Amino acid sequence: MNTFHLSGYPRIGAKRELKFAVEAFWKGAKSEAELQETAAEIRRLNWAAQKAAGADLLPVGDFSFYDHVLDLLCTLGAIPKRFGFDPANLSLPEYFQLARGNATQFAMEMTKWFDTNYHYIVPEWHADTEFKVNAKNLIAQIKEAKAQGHDIKPTLVGPVTLLWLGKAKDDNFKRISLLPKLLPAYAQLLRELAAEGVDWIQIDEPILSADADANWIKAVETAYQEFAHTGVRIIIGTYFASVAEHLNLLKALPVHGVHIDCVRAPEQLSVFADAWPQNKVLSVGLIDGRNVWRANLSKVIDTLKPVQEKLGNNLWIAPSCSLLHSPQDLAVEEKLDAEIKNWMAFAAQKLVELGVVKQALAHGKDSVKEAIAASDAAAADRATNKKIHNDAVKARVANLPEGADQRKSPFAERIKAQQAWMNLPVLPTTTIGSFPQTTEIRQARAAFKKGELSAADYDAAMKKEIAYCVEVQEKLELDVPVHGEAERNDMVEYFGEQLAGYCFTQFGWVQSYGSRCVKPPIIFGDVSRPEPMTVYWSAYAQTLTKRPMKGMLTGPVTMFKWSFVRDDIPLSAVAKQIALALNDEVLDLEKAGIKVIQIDEPAIREAMPLKKAQWDEYLAWACEAFRLSSTGAEDSTQIHTHMCYSEFNDILPAIASMDADVITIETSRSDMELLTAFGDFKYPNDIGPGVYDIHSPRVPTAAEVEKLLRKAMEVVPVERLWVNPDCGLKTRGWQETTEQLEVMMDVTKKLRAELSQTK
Ligand code: GLN
Ligand code: ZN
Numbered sequence: 001m002n003t004f005h006l007s008g009y010p011r012i013g014a015k016r017e018l019k020f021a022v023e024a025f026w027k028g029a030k031s032e033a034e035l036q037e038t039a040a041e042i043r044r045l046n047w048a049a050q051k052a053a054g055a056d057l058l059p060v061g062d063f064s065f066y067d068h069v070l071d072l073l074c075t076l077g078a079i080p081k082r083f084g085f086d087p088a089n090l091s092l093p094e095y096f097q098l099a100r101g102n103a104t105q106f107a108m109e110m111t112k113w114f115d116t117n118y119h120y121i122v123p124e125w126h127a128d129t130e131f132k133v134n135a136k137n138l139i140a141q142i143k144e145a146k147a148q149g150h151d152i153k154p155t156l157v158g159p160v161t162l163l164w165l166g167k168a169k170d171d172n173f174k175r176i177s178l179l180p181k182l183l184p185a186y187a188q189l190l191r192e193l194a195a196e197g198v199d200w201i202q203i204d205e206p207i208l209s210a211d212a213d214a215n216w217i218k219a220v221e222t223a224y225q226e227f228a229h230t231g232v233r234i235i236i237g238t239y240f241a242s243v244a245e246h247l248n249l250l251k252a253l254p255v256h257g258v259h260i261d262c263v264r265a266p267e268q269l270s271v272f273a274d275a276w277p278q279n280k281v282l283s284v285g286l287i288d289g290r291n292v293w294r295a296n297l298s299k300v301i302d303t304l305k306p307v308q309e310k311l312g313n314n315l316w317i318a319p320s321c322s323l324l325h326s327p328q329d330l331a332v333e334e335k336l337d338a339e340i341k342n343w344m345a346f347a348a349q350k351l352v353e354l355g356v357v358k359q360a361l362a363h364g365k366d367s368v369k370e371a372i373a374a375s376d377a378a379a380a381d382r383a384t385n386k387k388i389h390n391d392a393v394k395a396r397v398a399n400l401p402e403g404a405d406q407r408k409s410p411f412a413e414r415i416k417a418q419q420a421w422m423n424l425p426v427l428p429t430t431t432i433g434s435f436p437q438t439t440e441i442r443q444a445r446a447a448f449k450k451g452e453l454s455a456a457d458y459d460a461a462m463k464k465e466i467a468y469c470v471e472v473q474e475k476l477e478l479d480v481p482v483h484g485e486a487e488r489n490d491m492v493e494y495f496g497e498q499l500a501g502y503c504f505t506q507f508g509w510v511q512s513y514g515s516r517c518v519k520p521p522i523i524f525g526d527v528s529r530p531e532p533m534t535v536y537w538s539a540y541a542q543t544l545t546k547r548p549m550k551g552m553l554t555g556p557v558t559m560f561k562w563s564f565v566r567d568d569i570p571l572s573a574v575a576k577q578i579a580l581a582l583n584d585e586v587l588d589l590e591k592a593g594i595k596v597i598q599i600d601e602p603a604i605r606e607a608m609p610l611k612k613a614q615w616d617e618y619l620a621w622a623c624e625a626f627r628l629s630s631t632g633a634e635d636s637t638q639i640h641t642h643m644c645y646s647e648f649n650d651i652l653p654a655i656a657s658m659d660a661d662v663i664t665i666e667t668s669r670s671d672m673e674l675l676t677a678f679g680d681f682k683y684p685n686d687i688g689p690g691v692y693d694i695h696s697p698r699v700p701t702a703a704e705v706e707k708l709l710r711k712a713m714e715v716v717p718v719e720r721l722w723v724n725p726d727c728g729l730k731t732r733g734w735q736e737t738t739e740q741l742e743v744m745m746d747v748t749k750k751l752r753a754e755l756s757q758t759k
Contacts, residue, residue, distance in 0.1 A: 002308060002315050004055050004358045005283065007155040007202050007237055007259070008062035008322030009046045010347050012511050014329045018042055019515040022065060025092075032092055039063065040144065047150050049348055054355035057153035057200060060141050062322060065092070066099045066514045069165070070108070070121040072157055074098075076185055077132035080108065080124045088134055099514055109167070110513055112606060114206060114240050116290065116325050117520070117562065119513035123166030127173045131185035135192050142196055154198060155237065155322075158205040159186045160219045164212060179219055183226045194231030202259070203227075204237035208246050209261070211612050221249060228254035235259055235281055239289075239321035241610040244268040247275055257281025262303075263288045263320035273307045282311055285320030287350050287357075292327065292508070292522055292564045294345040295353050297368075297375035301360045308361055317357055323347040327508035327519075340503055340524055343382050382568060388525035390500070397576050405627035407659060409635045411685050414661060417636040421595075422548055426755055427709075427748050428479040429723045430688065432642050432664055433552040433598060434491075434730035435469045435484035436737055445489060462487045463540060470544040472734075476741050480596055482550045483541035485730065491554045491600060492562045496521035498533040499581055502563070521563045523574060529581035532588045539592045550640065551594040553582055555601035556625040562603060572621035579628035586630050590637050598640035599629055599660070602727075605646035619654040626658045638662060644690075644727045649677040656684055664688035666726045668708055669695075679715025687716055690726025691744055697732060699739045705747045718755065723748045 012018045021038035024030035043063050050058050064071050073079055074095060077087035083105050085094045099121055101107035110119040138154065145152045159182050163175045193201060205220060227234060235257035236250065242265035243250065243258075250258050262269045262284050269284060276282045284307060286300045308315045319326075329348040333341060345353060356371040365372055382388060407414060444461040447453035453461070469484030488494040496502035502521050509517040534551060542549040556578040565574055582599065589597055604626075609618050630639045641658060644666035648655060655663065667674045667689040675689045691708045692700040712721055723744060729737050 001056075002313055002317055002358055002361045003057060003281075004053075004354050005057035005153055005202075005316055005318050006050065006055060006059055006323060006351075006354075007153075007204065007318065008059050008068075008324045009050065010323060010326065010328040010510070011042060011046070011063045012328075012509060012517055013038075013042045014045075014332055015507060016509055016517055018065075019517055022515045026096065035065075035092075039065065043141065043144065044148060047145055047148060050351055051150060053351035054358055055351065056151060058145060058150045059155045059202075059322075060145050060152045061138055061154045061156055062324065063141065066096065067110070067119075067121045069123070069157055069162070070095070070099055071137070072162065073121070073123055075133065075135050075138055075189065076182070077134055078123065078129055078182075081126070087132060090134075114210070115606060115608070115610060116240075117510070117512055117518065118325060120165070123162060124169050125163070125166045125173075125175050125178055127170050127177070129178055129181070131182055133185050133189045133192065135189055139192070139196055142193070142198065146197075152198070153200040153202055153235075154193060155202040155204065156189075158203040158207075158220075158236070159183060159223050160216060161205050161207040163219075164207050164216055176215060176219060179222065183223055186223070187227055187230050190227055190230035190232050190234075198232055200235060200256075201232045202235045202237045204239075206237075206239055208236075208238045208243045208250075209241035209265075210610050217246065217249065221253065224253045224255050233257075235283060235316075239285065240264050242268040244271040247271060251275065251277060251280075255280075257283060257314075257316070259283035259285060259316075259318060261285045261320040269303065269307070273310060276311065278311055278314060281314050281316050282307070283316035283318050285318050287317075287319045287353050288567065289319035289321035289323050289350070290325035291567055292344050292346060293567050294343055294349070294375065294378050296379045297353060297356055297360075297372050298365070298379075300353075300357055301365060301372075304357065304361060315361075317354055317361070319350055319354065323350060325510060326350065327505065327510055329507075332507050333505055335506055337387070337503065339381070339385065339387060342378050343524065344522075346508070388501075388566075388568075390526035390528060393501075393526040393528045393577055393580075396580055397573065400576075400628075405624050405631055407627075407630065407633065407635070407639075411659065411661065414635040414638075415686070417634075418638045418661065421636060422638070424479050425752060426718060427721060427723050427752055429745060429748055430478060430480035430550060430640075430664070431473075431482055431724055431741070432694075432726075432728045433482050433485055433550075433600070434488070434728035435472075435482070435486070436732050436734050437486070437730040438465075438734070441465055441486050445487070462537070466537065466541050467544055470541055472738060474545060474547075476738070476745050478741070478745070479547060480550050481541075481545055481547050482552060483537055485552060485728070487537055491728075492559055493521055495533060495554050495559060496523075496563065498529070498531065499527050499578075500530055501525040501527035501577070508564075523560060523563050523565045525566065527574065527577040527581050529584045533585055535585070535588050535592045535594070538589060538594045542593055548596045548638075549594055550596040550598055551589040553585060553597065553599045553629070555599045555604070555641065556582060556629055557607050557622050558601050558603040561607040572625075575621060575625035576628060579625040582629040583631055586633055586639075590633060595634075595636060596638045596640065597630070597633070598642060598664075599626065600642045601626060601658075602642065602644045602646075604643060604655075605648060605651065608651075615651075619651060619657075623654050623657045626660075630660075640664065642727075648674060652677060652681040652683065656681070660685060662686040662688060662722060664690070664722065664724045666690050668693045668726050675712055675715055683716070683720075686720050686722055688722030688724040689716075691723055691747075692725055692740055694725045694727045694729055694732060694740075697736045699736060700743055702743050702747050702750075705743055706750070709747060709751060713751075
C-alpha cells in the first residue's frame with residue numbers, strides 16, 4: 001500500500017474552541033488544566049478523523065497554543081534572553097508573553113509564513129544565542145498519540161529554514177553562523193525522539209522552494225549529513241513552489257524521502273518521478289492543502305499511477321502542504337448554496353479524498369467507483385455551471401481593446417487637470433481611508449446584520465458616524481477628506497459581499513496568528529458588480545464638505561489575495577474580472593461627483609510568487625489589473641493607491657507602472673528608508689510617505705514628524721509630496737487619532753509657511 005500521511009491539521013477546532021479557551025485563559029476565566037483539556041480534546045478529534053479517513057502516519061507537533069515556530073524555539077531553548085525566562089522551565093504564561101509581550105518586553109515580532117496569511121513568530125538571533133533541547137511538550141504529545149493507538153510522524157520546521165526565517169539582532173552578525181551551534185542541538189532532539197520510539201519524522205525545509213543563496217542551500221546539505229545517524233528516518237518537506245532545481249541535492253542527501261508540492265508546482269512531478277531513486281520515498285502532494293476546492297480524483301489517481309508503477313510503495317500521498325491553511329470541516333456549513341458546497345472540500349473532506357486515492361492505488365479505481373463518480377460529477381458541473389460561468393464577464397475580459405488599461409493622458413497632463421480644480425496647497429494632506437471603528441459602529445453593523453436594527457436606523461447610525469468623521473477632518477483642515485469607512489467590516493469582505501462570484505462561509509476560519517482567526521471570502525465564479533457598492537456613502541460624505549471627498553476601493557490583487565480563489569482559471573484572469581468590476585465603481589463614483597478615488601493594494605507585494613524568475617510575469621498582470629480598474633477615468637479625476645505591510649524597494653518600477661496619480665505608502669517604521677529608494681528611483685508621480693506610525697496609540701512629537709517630513713522633502717520634489725499617516729486608522733481610538741492628526745497638520749502648516757518664505 002502507498003502510505004497516506006500528512007504534516008499538519010487545523011488546530012483551532014471546528015468551532016474555534018481553542019481560540020475561546022486560550023482567550024479565556026488569558027483573562028483568568030479558565031485554568032491551565034482546563035485549557036490543556038481543550039487542547040487534548042482537539043488533538044484527539046483531529047487524530048481520530050485522520051485515522052478514520054485511512055491516514056497511516058499522523059502528525060504530531062502540528063498542534064500549538066500560539067505558533068509552531070515559537071514552540072520549536074522553546075523546544076530548542078532558543079527563546080530571546082531579553083525576557084529573562086529560564087528556557088528549561090518555561091511556564092505557559094511565559095510562553096504567551098513571548099508571543100504577546102509583557103510590561104517590560106515587547107512581543108516577539110511576527111510575519112507572514114511565505115505567501116500564506118498565517119503569521120509565525122520571528123526568531124531573534126544573536127551571536128550568543130544558545131540552544132538546549134527541552135522536548136518534554138513534544139514528547140508528551142507523542143505519548144498521547146501513541147496511547148490513542150496511532151502511528152505517528154512528528155513534523156518540525158527544519159533547522160536551516162528556522163535560521164533563515166529569523167532576524168539577526170546584532171550588528172555584523174550572520175544568522176547562518178549559528179548553524180554549528182544549532183545542528184548538534186537539533187540532532188540531539190532527533191535522538192531523543194528516536195529514543196521515544198519515533199521511526200519517521202518530517203522536517204520541513206521550505207527554504208528549498210524559495211530563492212535562497214547558495215550558502216543556505218549548502219547549509220541544508222551540511223545539516224542532513226549531520227542527521228544521518230540520529231536513529232530516525234527523515235522525510236524532508238517542501239511546499240509552495242518547485243524544488244526541482246535541488247533534485248540532485250535531495251537525491252544525494254542521507255535522508256529517506258522528500259515531499260513535493262505538485263499543486264503549486266505540478267511541473268516538478270515528472271522531473272522527480274523520472275529521476276527519484278527507488279529506495280527512497282517520494283511523497284506527492286496533489287490535494288491542495290491551502291484552498292477550499294474538491295480535487296478531481298480521477299485526474300489525481302491517473303497522475304499518480306505511473307509514479308506508483310516506478311516507485312511502488314515508496315510513493316507516498318499527502319496534501320500539498322499542512323492543512324493548517326485550510327478551513328476545518330465543510331460539513332458544519334448550513335447556509336452555503338448546495339451546488340457551491342458540492343464543489344468544495346475543507347480539511348476533513350481532503351482527508352477523505354486522500355483515503356479514496358490510497359484505496360484506488362491499492363485496489364483500482366473500481367474499488368472506489370462511487371467516490372470517483374461523485375468527484376467527476378462535481379468537476380463536470382464546475383466546468384459548465386452558470387453560477388460560475390458568466391458569458392458577459394468572460395466576453396468583456398476577452399474583448400478588451402488594445403491599451404484599455406491606459407489613462408487618457410500621461411501623468412504630466414493629468415496632474416495639471418487635477419490641480420486646476422483641486423486647488424490644493426503645497427504639501428497636501430490626506431488620510432488612508434478608515435477612521436476609528438468604535439464599539440458603537442461594530443454593534444450597529446452586527447445588529448443590522450442580525451435584523452435587530454432596521455435599515456433606516458442603520459442608515460442613520462452610519463450617516464451620523466460619517467458626519468462626525470467629516471466634521472473632525474474639517475476642523476483639522478485636512479485637504480482631501482474621506483468618509484471613514486464606518487460601514488465596512490473589512491476591506492475585502494465589504495466588497496466581496498456585493499460582488500457576484502463571491503460567497504461566504506459560517507465557520508470557514510483559518511488561524512491568522514495566535515488566537516486570531518480569519519474567515520476569508522471565497523471567489524467561486526466569474527466576478528462582476530451588480531450594483532454600485534460605495535457611491536451612496538461617498539456621495540453622502542461629499543454633501544458635508546466643499547473639499548474633494550476621496551472615494552475608497554480595494555484593489556484587484558488585494559481582493560483575491562485575502563480570499564480563497566477559484567483554481568479553474570488563472571489568477572491573472574480573476575484579477576482582470578475584479579478590476580473591471582471595480583472600474584464600473586470608479587466610473588459611477590466619478591459620475592456622482594467623487595473625483596478623487598483611492599484603490600488600495602496593500603497585498604500587491606505579498607502576492608508575489610516565491611521564485612524571482614516568476615516576478616516579472618506576475619507584476620505585469622497585477623499592475624495591468626490595477627490600471628484596468630481606473631481605466632476611462634477623466635484626466636481630472638485623481639486616482640490614489642495605498643500600500644503597506646511590506647518592503648517595496650525591489651519593485652519600484654512596477655509600482656510606478658501602476659500609474660496612480662498619488663501613492664500613499666507606509667514608511668515611518670523603517671525611518672523612511674523606503675523613501676530614499678523612491679527618491680533614488682525618481683518615482684514619477686505624487687507620493688505620500690506615512691509620517692507617523694498608526695500601529696501605536698502614542699502621539700508622535702512634532703519634532704519626530706518634522707524630521708520625517710524634512711527627510712521626505714530631501715528626496716521627493718516638494719511639488720510631488722503629500723502628507724499622511726502610514727495606514728488606515730480603524731484600529732485607533734478617536735482621542736489619539738485626533739491628537740496625532742493635529743500634530744501632522746501643525747508640522748505641515750509650519751513647513752508650508754517656511755516654503756512660502758523661500759519662494
Ligand atoms: N483604506 C484602508 C483603511 O484605511 C486601507 C487599509 C490597509 O492599508 N490595509 O483601512
Ligand atoms: Zn495600509
